[in-house]
Amino acid sequence: MTTHLNTAPPPANLNSSRRQKLSERIAGSLRQDFLSGQFSVGHKLPTESQLALSFGVSRTVIREAIAALVADGMLETRQGAGIFVIGLQRHQPLDGPILRQDRSSNISHALNVLEVRIALETESAALAAARRNPSQEAQIQENFFEFDRLLQLGKPTGQADFAFHRSIAEATNNPFYVEVLDALGERTIPCDVNSPHATEEVLSFAYQAGLQREHLAILNAISAGDAACARDAMRAHLSASQERYRERLRDRRTRYQSGVETT
Template sequence: MEPTATRRRPRLAQTLVDDLRRQIEAGALPVGAQLPTEPQLEAQFDVSRTVVREAIAELRAAGLVIPIQGKGMFVTDLATAPAITLTPREIQSIPHTLETLEFRMAVETEGAAIAAYRRSAMQEEAIRAANHEMADRIQNGGSTVEADFAFHQAIAAATNNSHFVDAMTRFGPRSIPRGQFPTLPSANDTQYLLGVLAEHDRILEAIADQDPEAARAAMREHLTASQKRYRQLSR
């Protein structure tokens, strides 16, 4: 790719983000509305699929939209929420949270791929059970942090490599960022948590299908969304 094209793409993505954000804030895309599809956004703004996906990733990281499996992206009620005010302790936690997510990105993307071709039927069931537990917690309004961590820990176990298990055990449930930021609206927001669950579903199904590439990509997408969200808090 030519350098000029590389430089232009972030600007195009930011332009698209800004335009969609204005539509959301103005009510042209109200809470619950479906975002135009990727092909529609490509045609409307005359940009590439890559630009559209980068823009949508930014909107997801900002908590403005969430994916609903099989349907598309929808505007959340977080889009109309007041500005976020973090406590001093939460502000101090941001750098460590970003470092943890960076480490998890390096380890868990490959771990998911390895789990996809090494997992046993029993290990697959353990991953599925953790995901079901998280779904139950969302439905009942309970804390999802422990179940979320159990999901990732079960994937580490399915690699059948003790170093992946050791890495997850070292961090424990504190590696789930929202547990460190209780004042964030998304920490207990049902729509947001269902979006996280949908990301888990994609990881789970790729592992169940023994598709390493799909598992790697699904885990990368999942952790990238978290990274972007918490980077925005540090600005």
């Protein structure tokens, strides 16, 4: 018996060697087949049983592979009909240098997203003030304090920030607000430490405490049921965020011009 001393915790060296699941291998194989143009949109794949047979695995594995590709937007399954190709040019799975590249030139994108958020969230804040039920009000407040707790602990707050805004969208009782906000997704989180454009300034206590002050104004307005006030507070918050972004752009330019490099 081989004995490894590894009582190591699971801290998960993420993308390192891990035996690939069969369904992942097969999903990758199929994905490559699609991308190489062997199948065109609308084509029907062989049945699950046939695929299972030809790959030499069980139908379970095939189904999980198909499920992954469906989640990617490449395939569509129709009960009783079959499996069909519906799209090919989707984003890469995960391991993207593409993602990182995308981020680096992304501050201008973030500014654009913020602009859309101003439109969306000023209204959602107003609606939330008018319509929130007690449970939703409590949820908003909870997320507010969660942000605060993480802030005191010096932990990353980006996710809590998003949760706060999201719970306000939920309090509109209009599911589309939530869905649009979700769709905008991570691009809406400006201040996560995990973000590639996190700087010391973003992480500073003072910076985040400022955010929290703005959040508090929003929370108070919604709790009070003051729609107009909530609208203004949200607009002030997001406008301030926009301004913070612009400042960061200026900072970067300044640092570049003065030749300060900390590599």
